[in-house]
Amino acid sequence: MDGNFFLKELVKEDSKIIAQIYNKNFPSIKKFILLNSGNTEDAEDIFQKSLIQIIIRYKREKFSISGDFDAYLMAICKNLWRRELNLHKKRVTNVEKVEVHDEYIDSSFALLEQKRQELFIEKFAEITGNCKEILTLFFAKTPYEEIVANTEYSSELVVRQRVFKCKKRLAELIKKDSRYNSLKEL
Amino acid sequence: MSLEEDILIERFLRNQLSEKERNDFLYTIANDQKFKEKFLLEKQIFETLNEEEWSYVSKIDVTEVEEYTTLYRNNADRLKQVIHKATTSNKRKNKIRRLSYFSAIAAVALFALLINFYSQKNQKTIEEIYTNYSTYELPSLVTRNPNEVDPDLALAENNFKNGNYQEAIIYIDKLLKKDKDNSTLHLYKAISHLELDEYSQAEMNLNSLIRSDLIDSEKGYWYKSLLYLKTKDLDKCKKILQVIIKNSYSKNKEAKELFKEIVNYKT
Known part of the structure; x- marks a missing residue:
């Protein structure tokens, strides 16, 4: 349709x-x-x-x-x-x-x-494939040790740093979008 | 924001802080506007993109809220009626169409046909029967022990629960390579194919589960009966249901009910 x-x-x-x-x-x-x-x-x-x-x-x-x-x-x-x-x-x-x-x-x-969810998903689609993959596991609450065991990351610290950078990138993209101003929590 | 702050926020959101840590955290939010902003955005992202939760609006700019509320106040009740009328009038139209058809027929025939008409009118469609029975109560793939969680299990289950069957199959196939004797995975796979209308693939999966010596192999019969129900092959469906009932296999209570519903079904 x-x-x-x-x-x-x-x-x-x-x-x-x-x-x-x-x-x-x-x-x-x-x-x-x-x-x-x-x-x-x-x-x-x-x-x-x-x-x-x-x-x-x-x-x-x-x-x-x-x-x-x-x-x-x-x-x-x-x-x-x-x-x-x-x-x-x-x-x-x-x-x-x-x-x-x-x-x-x-x-x-x-x-x-x-509307907020649509904006976040749109911005999520704009980050790199590697970030999407690791953040999908992070948002599914997969324990860090499991992420290490099933990906090529060498340690929990490396995974945490990667998740941190990817979330930061996602947050920047969201904040930059003018639609976020009327949707953000105060 | 530093990595330490990020970890702290994450532990708060996952409810992993001690009482003292939690109180300190709440104090910082109340007194540090910048940290509060970071926390709120992080919370919204976490709750929005985590499929188990939902990010509720709590305190946002009121302008849009007020505009939408006014629109709802002025239109919602009328729209409810429009939708209700539209979704029920279809059934009524079908009824009227059938009645005019019957009125053209001789009185005796009309009487006989009307009996048939009323019994069919109350008869559920096969699709409706299928929908009622296809509430798959499958065991979760994800064990409660976090040390044993394979991310593919969570991804397979989430995609399955959300109806993304094609994606679910990708993860199930990966998992079956590691654990080919997991009967639950075989069921998830067969049902995914069934939902995608890939009937021969679903039938093949169920047959191999039924033929296997896996502990849950008998569960395959129930889903096979649903497959035949969905494809409207009622004869095959009834035969499978009789096997379930005769052997008291899993879901034999449901099988008895379904058998009763379709035994004299008029197509």
Whole structure:
């Protein structure tokens, strides 16, 4: 499904297009949610929230989707569900204080979090292949000794230094982008 | 930022600091604006690019938040109705189309057909049945002992869980070269092919698992039944389910339920 074509039709709130998007994408969205501790009702809710997020975002900034619409929609659904699950975990474990906002503020926060993630992923794609590889292992919380054992780095210290440099490069790229100003934590 | 500061932030984010170290860390954040900025960016990157977590907005410039909140307030409820209507009207249209077709037929035939129509209307589609049963509850590939974690296991599992089956297969194949007798890996591989609609490859993987003397080889039968369900080969699916039920293999409870659902299925 061509990204921009479906985006433009969706924001017109065309019911035929919405039905087409639903028929094509809902089974895989539902499947992802069922596989990750949710139920059909959760899947319906996430599907609805994701379409609303796209429409609302387009109303403020006429953004475009460079690739496939289905893949973009799926990414938003996965993020919204990941957000829900982590929120639930925080509430249950009480590790961090969870502030309760009204529905509309919370949806705005989720939208800005999505934009922040897109920016970070875009910048991550700009760093070197070697940095991407080591940071992927780092973000997956792979222990340093395992990284040493499975890569060509000679010691934990060398890995730490490499991770440090790669993160620094990534942070520089993010900070340099003007979009970060309105998305950064103060 | 120095390497030492970076390590300190990382240990804080991974919850590895002692109570005293943690208090000192929080004190520094409260009193050193530059360090706080570095920490906040590091935290956002770590939480965003680590697939288990999520980076929540906490305190950012309010301008955009307010603009979006206003847009949500003015449009969200209406949009919910539009989406709800669009996603349910499709089903209604199909129903109306079928009813007009039947109304053209003679009364007796109509009566007979209507019975058939209503029973089929309530009948789930094969896709729906498949979706309900294909919630793969596979054991995790990653052991809880951090000293034994192979990064490829984490990458295989993450890609699998996120539906990136092609990438998952790359790591699974690497892992199978090191550990060819790991039946869980064979299942992950077969299911990945199944999800990619590569049925003959999936069938081949499951057959070799079933034929092996590995401890979990019987689990292959359940996934083979799902394969035939997905390809709508209900006769083969039923035969496999009967094998599971007869031998009380793994998932025999689910097999009984699925068998009941499809035994008289009208295609």
